Amino acid sequence: xxxxxxxxxxxxxxxxxxxxxxxxxxxxxxxxxxxxxxxxxxxxxxxxxxxxxxxxxxxxxxxxxxxxxxxxxxxxxxxxxxxxxxxxxxxxxxxxxxxxxxxxxxxxxxxxxxxxxxxxxxxxxxxxxxxxxxxxxxxxxxxxxxxxxxxxxxxxxxxxxxxxxxxxxxxxxxxxxxxxxxxxxxxxxxxxxxxxxxxxxxxxxxxxxxxxxxxxxxxxxxxxxxxxxxxxxxxxxxxxxxxxxxxxxxxxxxxxxx
Amino acid sequence: xxxxxxxxxxxxxxxxxxxxxxxxxxxxxxxxxxxxxxxxxxxxxxxxxxxxxxxxxxxxxxxxxxxxxxxxxxxxxxxxxxxxxxxxxxxxxxxxxxxxxxxxxxxxxxxxxxxxxxxxxxxxxxxxxxxxxxxxxxxxxxxxxxxxxxxxxxxxxxxxxxxxxxxxxxxxxxxxxxxxxxxxxxxxxxxxxxxxxxxxxxxxxxxxxxxxxxxxxxxxxxxxxxxxxxxxxxxxxxxxxxxxxxxxxxxxxxxxxx
Numbered sequence: 001x002x003x004x005x006x007x008x009x010x011x012x013x014x015x016x017x018x019x020x021x022x023x024x025x026x027x028x029x030x031x032x033x034x035x036x037x038x039x040x041x042x043x044x045x046x047x048x049x050x051x052x053x054x055x056x057x058x059x060x061x062x063x064x065x066x067x068x069x070x071x072x073x074x075x076x077x078x079x080x081x082x083x084x085x086x087x088x089x090x091x092x093x094x095x096x097x098x099x100x101x102x103x104x105x106x107x108x109x110x111x112x113x114x115x116x117x118x119x120x121x122x123x124x125x126x127x128x129x130x131x132x133x134x135x136x137x138x139x140x141x142x143x144x145x146x147x148x149x150x151x152x153x154x155x156x157x158x159x160x161x162x163x164x165x166x167x168x169x170x171x172x173x174x175x176x177x178x179x180x181x182x183x184x185x186x187x188x189x190x191x192x193x194x195x196x197x198x199x200x201x202x203x204x205x206x207x208x209x210x211x212x213x214x215x216x217x218x219x220x221x222x223x224x225x226x227x228x229x230x231x232x233x234x235x236x237x238x239x240x241x242x243x244x245x246x247x248x249x250x251x252x253x254x255x256x257x258x
Numbered sequence: 259x260x261x262x263x264x265x266x267x268x269x270x271x272x273x274x275x276x277x278x279x280x281x282x283x284x285x286x287x288x289x290x291x292x293x294x295x296x297x298x299x300x301x302x303x304x305x306x307x308x309x310x311x312x313x314x315x316x317x318x319x320x321x322x323x324x325x326x327x328x329x330x331x332x333x334x335x336x337x338x339x340x341x342x343x344x345x346x347x348x349x350x351x352x353x354x355x356x357x358x359x360x361x362x363x364x365x366x367x368x369x370x371x372x373x374x375x376x377x378x379x380x381x382x383x384x385x386x387x388x389x390x391x392x393x394x395x396x397x398x399x400x401x402x403x404x405x406x407x408x409x410x411x412x413x414x415x416x417x418x419x420x421x422x423x424x425x426x427x428x429x430x431x432x433x434x435x436x437x438x439x440x441x442x443x444x445x446x447x448x449x450x451x452x453x454x455x456x457x458x459x460x461x462x463x464x465x466x467x468x469x470x471x472x473x474x475x476x477x478x479x480x481x482x483x484x485x486x487x488x489x490x491x492x493x494x495x496x497x498x499x500x501x502x503x504x505x506x507x508x509x510x511x512x513x514x515x516x
Contacts, residue, residue: 010476012268012490095514102514110427119461164461168426168515169368170434171508172444172464174471186430203377203422205474206430213432214472216463217491218268232270233475250429256353256360257426257515 010232014218023055028144039154040234044215047163049226051128089114108249134179135244142181158182158237162212175216177208181241268490272476281313286402297412298492302473305421307484309386347372366507392437393502400439416440420470433474435466439499
């Protein structure tokens with residue numbers, strides 16, 4: 001898998017008409033019923049939709065903040081219950097200043113507030129945590145989608161679980177892949193040659209992240225569109241579930257900005 | 259401009275058949291002749307193509323490295339002439355270790371080697387610098403494209419100049435917009451409300467970067483495809499050239515990772 005020549009054209013299609021989601025909903029089936037999927041498609045699902053269906057929603061009033069959370073909350077002017085949840089989801093605090101709390105989550109993701117937020121949740125006073133294991137979520141969704149709508153003649157649709165992260169040095173958020181199944185997440189061109197036969201330099205392409213970013217362009221943040229189909233990248237779709245988006249995490253020991 | 263509801267569908271189309279490019283080539287016209295552009299299209303052009311046409315290619319043998327470049331080159335095991343060019347393009351060195359040189363360029367971009375590389379160049383021993391002013395490059399290309407192929411009935415096609423940058427914390431490169439014209443680069447949802455009427459938190463979307471990422475998916479790194487059309491995002495395309503991709507640079511004073 002991976003590499004290959006230009007596909008020439010890509011289509012990115014919003015999946016509309018899903019109901020308001022809650023814990024236990026069969027998200028893969030709900031998407032498959034509305035998506036007219038073809039072999040080699042990639043289904044990009046928002047983290048928020050996955051978290052809701054997996055019951056990863058918490059009521060802040062039910063959270064008892066500890067001493068560290070209370071201290072940090074005072075300093076950052078944040079809700080102590082929210083900070084308690086962030087710390088519980090995190091392996092390390094990287095920055096805690098100017099009202100911003102950047103951590104490395106237990107999954108190894110570096111983001112604000114351990115990926116916890118309250119937008120697009122129906123109930124006041126609730127927040128959604130990231131899925132427990134987003135690669136496992138992607139694999140389960142892929143199986144559910146295949147069971148509900150198995151297109152014939154190619155690999156089963158791949159699944160990406162996507163979330164919006166801020167970035168250092170650049171303003172604005174961009175979507176990244178926090179989980180995936182059936183997709184080559186990183187297209188490694190190192191050692192291969194360009195059109196002139198010169199060795200390409202350090203070009204491993206974060207395909208899964210770019211797919212997540214492309215999908216985000218067809219949904220507005222207030223639309224609640226939880227899934228998008230990306231068609232035309234079957235060269236990155238595999239029969240097996242593959243290594244998942246955990247492959248995209250730079251090992252902390254090799255990171256110059258931790 | 260900006261915001262609005264979901265478009266439902268996006269198409270991303272590679273522009274093929276361009277000749278090998280060199281200094282002085284009319285890049286905008288060459289693209290327009292091959293692209294069948296429609297009003298509201300966004301033309302994503304690779305930095306390498308822009309740099310070649312702008313004559314931003316340098317022969318390493320012509321560069322006389324200074325003392326700082328020689329010292330850094332020895333420590334990082336890099337070519338002293340390349341390091342001299344990198345320093346000349348940079349406002350600050352952020353990291354110089356483990357063979358990696360991360361700088362902030364004079365434009366304010368944070369990337370490896372000040373964005374200088376040698377892939378997809380015809381002549382051995384040459385490298386391409388980033389455009390002098392990528393937003394100005396995008397504006398010029400937009401004018402050239404409009405002159406060669408002015409589609410009727412909507413805003414002139416927008417232009418994004420895109421390059422692949424590495425990221426902290428995540429492996430693999432992703433494309434970002436280093437220049438743009440006629441495009442809302444940042445879609446600011448702060449203060450607006452989600453589907454449930456709750457205020458959205460810190461959601462300014464780096465639309466221009468996500469467009470650059472989407473475009474990259476239809477070209478392989480060895481294919482030399484220098485331009486891609488993104489169709490279906492006319493809500494972000496404006497009659498005027500707008501603020502450019504410089505808007506996406508986080509002010510160093512507000513950055514927690516410098």
